[in-house]
Amino acid sequence: MRLDHTLPSLPAMYPGSSGTSLYSTVASNSGMAVAPPVIEQSSYLIRTVGGLSMPVEQGSWVVSAGIHDRTQSLYRLSHQELEKKLVWVSPPPWFLLRWNTDDPPVFSYVVGQNEYQLPESMKGQAVLDVGSSFGAFLFACHERGAALVHSYEPWKKSLAILRRNVEQLRERGTTRIVVFDEAVGPSDGAATYHEAAKRSTASGVALPATSGGTRMVSLDRAIERLLTGSGKDRVELVKIDCEGAEYAVLRACKSWDKVERVVMEYHRGPQDLPALFQASGFVVSTKVDQGDRGHLYAWRGPSRAPAVTHAKPMPRTPPAFCITCSQHPERGEAALSHFREQGLDVRFFEGLYGPELGVRPTREATPGYIMAPGHTGCFLSHTALWRALAMMSFEEVLIFEDDVSLVPDFKTRLAEAMSELPSDWQFVYVGGLFTDAEVSEKLSQRVGVVRYPNGTHAYLAKREAILHLIKTNQEARTHVDIQISQNSLPALKTYVLVPTLARQHTVDGNWPSTT
Secondary structure, eight states: OOOOSOOOOBOOSSTTOSSOOOBOEEEETTEEEEOOOOOOOOSSSEEEETTEEEEOOTTOOOOOSSEEESSTTSOEEEHHHHHHHOOOOOOOTTSOOOTTSSHHHHHIIIIISOTTOOOSOOTTOEEEEEOOTTSHHHHHHHHTTOSEEEEEOOOHHHHHHHHHHHHHHHHTSSOEEEEEOOEEESSSEEEEOOGGGGSSSSOSBOEEOSSSOEEEEEHHHHHHHHHHHHTOSSBSEEEEEOOGGGTHHHHHOOOGGGBSEEEEEEESOOTTHHHHHHTTTOEEEEEEEETTEEEEEEESSSSSOOOOOOSOOOOOOOOEEEEEOTTOHHHHHHHHHHHHHTTOOEEEEEOOOGGGTTOOOEEOSSTTOEEOHHHHHHHHHHHHHHHHHHTSOOSEEEEEETTEEEOTTHHHHHHHHHTTSOTTOOEEESBOSSOGGGEEEESSSSEEEESSOOOOSEEEEEHHHHHHHHHHOSSOOSOHHHHHHHHTGGGSOEEEESSOSEEEHHHHTSSOOOO
16 A cells, blocks of 8 residues: 555644644555654653653653652662552543653552552541642542542642642542642741752641741641631541651641541651650551651551551553544544543544545455455554554553443443453453454453454553554555454454443444444
């Protein structure tokens, strides 16, 4: 196959975002080539790989080879050591992180590793977050159904991304989040920072300034504000990121009797820190993480820690993309409405419309079949998306076509099925053109193997699978689902979900075909 003209530029994959990129795609008899991306100005959406600057989609990140700092001077581990210690969790695309800071590992510590030992449900709870940074702890509280969170973050470099993330959280749940651009200290007044707090985390607690400075409120006042806002007489949880010079904040607080639980990260903590909370009636447990860095947990009640979830990633849906085309906007609009009903955050990728590419029907490699222009456009759309994803940092993705029809409660059922997948899976049919009777082997209640699977309306792929799909599909010789089934999947660890969680409006006869 040869196309002698340049295909239309693919649009930004996250409309309205900063740091977007455009890809110009050319198809030829030697395969497809992706032109260098156009990179717009952005303070935290660019990473460097192999000496080349590449765009990173909002909310995505990757750990570079070599050294990655957890807290710079205090906690330094090699990439391999970090991989062993962390439950790596990538945030959803709409939740922003700053590259070349400690935001990525912090998100994994807080959300994946659950380092603050949060319970599985925080429904109805009032929470005080002192030192919110970019909002990882807020994300965890939001996912667990907290009713109200007061967030304190005085550092302007963190406030911008924090407010953006809070705005997104508000649109996606019932948790009320109130952000205060104030420091929390031993008394009301003005504040100055401990220098170490000017990293991307642990910036919410401060000491009094001799003159000028940022607004500061006492921890007592912050607790009282939360009680007033929640209408309660007790605060269920106070979370504090604390630097060694700032324990005066804890000692000055007189409102501990109004607090049920305290979780905090400490550095260079004094020996009397547990005694400070025990004197206020808390049961205390500490955990040393590295040297003089650790966590303290204080709670009311019996001398045992409350039930928590340890080092367990919260159920989540991988970053999701949907291929659509502007020539049939009604399909994209229907898909968007369907995804919203399911509570899914899906980015639309505008594909290539075969009839407008000047492609004539060609005979397939399979005798007796014709490769229509629409089939070629579908093939090119999938391969273009794969090439775009290869330049990003996602480790696994969920890909839809815009005529997909998902089962009710799709997110929960997908999370349950993914928990049963072998850890080394590479490609998974979430939907497929096969019946349960064609499943040749059942590995578990929800996972099986099909000898000749077809269908590309809903599938999961890991990064190594995406790269293999690109390598093994340089020319469009037949329908994309048949070609990847024949050319690509024999070398990949491929599974199907049983029963499948997605059908196809076109195949079911509900929508006309566009091919």
